[in-house]
Every structure is written in structure tokens, then in C-alpha cells.
Amino acid sequence: MAENNPFPGENNTGHVWDDNLRELSNPPPRWWMIGFWLSLLFVVVYTTLYPSWPIGQQATPGLLGWTQIQEFERRVAQVEARRAPFEEQIANLSAEEIIADPGLLQYTLASAKVLYGDYCAACHGSGGQGNPSYPVLADDDWLYGGSIARIKESITNGRRGAMTAHADLLTEAEVDALSTWVVELAEGGEGSAEGWDLYRAKACNACHGEAADGVLATLPDGEIVTVGAANLTDGIWRFEPGGYESARHTILYGVNQQGVPQTRDAVMPAFGTVARVDDVEVRKLSPEDIKKLAIYVHQLGGGS
Structure with a gap:
């Protein structure tokens, strides 16, 4: 060519x-x-x-001896050095003092948001809205009280709900009457006199309180005494979808009842208890991390 x-x-x-x-x-x-x-x-x-x-x-190691692990550790050390003054304050101050300091509170919330995403969001939702059948943290309805002390107690020791299964203790008519009465209260009604009589006759007030609001007593400092029983007088349902059938199911099969297949599950793990692994004390969260989370959750729901 x-x-x-x-x-x-x-x-x-x-x-x-x-x-x-x-x-x-x-x-x-x-x-x-x-x-x-x-x-x-x-x-x-x-x-x-x-x-x-x-x-x-x-x-081949290279003449500089550089490794990714060394670089990672160096960067972590830099971050920890920046955080150290704030972490020291959090360790030494009470939750109330931290909340009163705007700068320290901002750091605490930012730090706790990461902890919340790792340990809490799977059950309570990324914004505290609560996933199905788990408590909402973004409202002011608290089963065990919404003070910083109570929230810390819940995170540290966990919670395990308990309600007796009444399938063998109540007649069908009594279950129906109580379920209907609970719905009346949740919808803002006063509840029938017959319902109140049955409520007290079956000792429901021993856990849910005389006013059916879950409060057994109020201490002089405003702290409430409760066993974690639901407030029956508001429109918030602990177990979805709520309503008559939901109330009836809980009354019949209870909460966390052994040997009752249809019982409700309501367990929160403990994040502050100490376990020993190979003679070393191990806990899921440090006291400082629990304090941060308590403040974060308190701010989500407005506390109490």
C-alpha cells in the first residue's frame, strides 16, 4: 500500500x-x-x-517505615488530644452543669449523636421517633421518668417491662370491658364508672397508679415513683398499632411473661454493667458516654 x-x-x-x-x-x-x-x-x-x-x-516495608495503622493511630491521637479538655469537663461536671454551658452542651450533643447512632438508633429510630414496638424518645411521655438521673439509670441498668398475663385470670367479659375502658381513656374520655371499678378491683392500679397515669407517687423534688407501667390516660400506645385489639392482646398475654408465646417483648439491654473477660473488666459504655447519652436523650424529649 x-x-x-x-x-x-x-x-x-x-x-x-x-x-x-x-x-x-x-x-x-x-x-x-x-x-x-x-x-x-x-x-x-x-x-x-x-x-x-x-x-x-x-x-516491602519501604525506607520510611510508614504504615496505615500508624497513620490511623496518629490521627486518632490528634482527635483525642482535641477532645481531651471537653472530655475532662464532662467527667468532672454533673449533667445539669453541662447543660448550663452552651459550648460544652454543643460538644456533648455532637459526641453523643455518634453514640446514639451506634447503640440506640436501631430500636429507637435515628431521631428518637421509635421503631415499631419500641418507645419514642422524642416526646415527653416517659415510662420510668424523664429526669437525667432516671435516663442514666435506664441506660446503665437496662429495663425489662413486666405485666401479668390475664388470660386465665379474667373472664372474656372483663377483658372486653377493660379493653374498651382503656380505649376510652386514650381517646380523652373519663372512662366509665364500671371500668374504673373493675380497674381497681383487679388491682391494675397497683402498677398503673390510682389515676391510671402510670404514676404511683410524686416525691417533693418532683421525681415520680413508677414501675414503668404505661400511662393509660394519654393517646400514646406502647405497642402498635394501639386501639382495642392492641389493649386486649396486652391484657390477655401480658409483657415478658415466660411460657406465654404471645406475650409482648419489652426489654432494653444494660449498657453500663461490668463483665469480666479474661480477667479484664469490660463494659459496653463508660460512665462518661452514658452521661452524654442521657443528656442527648433528655434533650430529644424535653426531659421532665
Whole structure:
């Protein structure tokens, strides 16, 4: 084909298509060749200084001795050094003092948000809205009280709800009457006199309180005494979807009752208890982390 090259004075290979499309044979630009050789030099220098070439289960260590683990540890140390003054204050101050300090509170909430996402969001939702059948933390309805002390107590020791299964203790008519009465209260009604009489006759007030609001007593400092029984007078249902059938199910099968297959499950793990692993004390969360989370949850629901 070269002997029939229609462009004999041009530096091409002689390959011509469609009369004028041809393959040229020009060298690359000088800047491109310089970049090419510099890139090769960079590879040689980089692989000499840093871990690069695999040899068995390891890689060449490099003259600098740099590793990703060392870099990670260095960065973590930098972060911990920045956090240290705040963490020291959190360890030494009470939750109330932390809340009173806007700057420290902002740091605490930011730090606790990460802890909340790791340990709490799976059950209580990313914003405290509560996943199905788990308590909402973004309202002011508290089963065990919403003070900082009570929230810390819940996180540290966990909670395990308890309600007796009444399937063998009540007649169908009594279950129906109590379920209907609970719905009346939840919808803002006063509840029938017959319902109140049955409520007290069956000792429901021993856990839910005389006013059916879950409060057994109120202490002089405003702290409430409760066993975690639900407030029956508001429209908040501990177990979805709420309503007559939900109330009836809870009355019949209770909460956390052994040997009752249809019982409600209501268990929160303890995050502050200490266990021993290989003679080392281990806990899920430190006291400082629990304090942070208590403040975070308190702020979500407005506390009490």
C-alpha cells in the first residue's frame, strides 16, 4: 500500500482509508514524553519509600517505615488530644452543669449523636421517633421518668417491662370491658364508672397508679415513683398499632411473661454493667458516654 501512498511527502505509515484517512507516524509531544518518564521515576521513588510490593504475606516495608495503622493511630491521637479538655469537663461536671454551658452542651450533643447512632438508633429510630414496638424518645411521655438521673439509670441498668398475663385470670367479659375502658381513656374520655371499678378491683392500679397515669407517687423534688407501667390516660400506645385489639392482646398475654408465646417483648439491654473477660473488666459504655447519652436523650424529649 505504501507504493500507492497518495501523500508521499507526509510522515505516515502508508495506511489510507476512504481516500484521505491515514495513520501518521509522528513522535509524541515532548511534554508528554517528559511526563511519561517522570511518572516512571515517581513509581520507583514511591515504591522505595512506602510499602508496595507483595512478598508472601507481607509487602516491602519501604525506607520510611510508614504504615496505615500508624497513620490511623496518629490521627486518632490528634482527635483525642482535641477532645481531651471537653472530655475532662464532662467527667468532672454533673449533667445539669453541662447543660448550663452552651459550648460544652454543643460538644456533648455532637459526641453523643455518634453514640446514639451506634447503640440506640436501631430500636429507637435515628431521631428518637421509635421503631415499631419500641418507645419514642422524642416526646415527653416517659415510662420510668424523664429526669437525667432516671435516663442514666435506664441506660446503665437496662429495663425489662413486666405485666401479668390475664388470660386465665379474667373472664372474656372483663377483658372486653377493660379493653374498651382503656380505649376510652386514650381517646380523652373519663372512662366509665364500671371500668374504673373493675380497674381497681383487679388491682391494675397497683402498677398503673390510682389515676391510671402510670404514676404511683410524686416525691417533693418532683421525681415520680413508677414501675414503668404505661400511662393509660394519654393517646400514646406502647405497642402498635394501639386501639382495642392492641389493649386486649396486652391484657390477655401480658409483657415478658415466660411460657406465654404471645406475650409482648419489652426489654432494653444494660449498657453500663461490668463483665469480666479474661480477667479484664469490660463494659459496653463508660460512665462518661452514658452521661452524654442521657443528656442527648433528655434533650430529644424535653426531659421532665
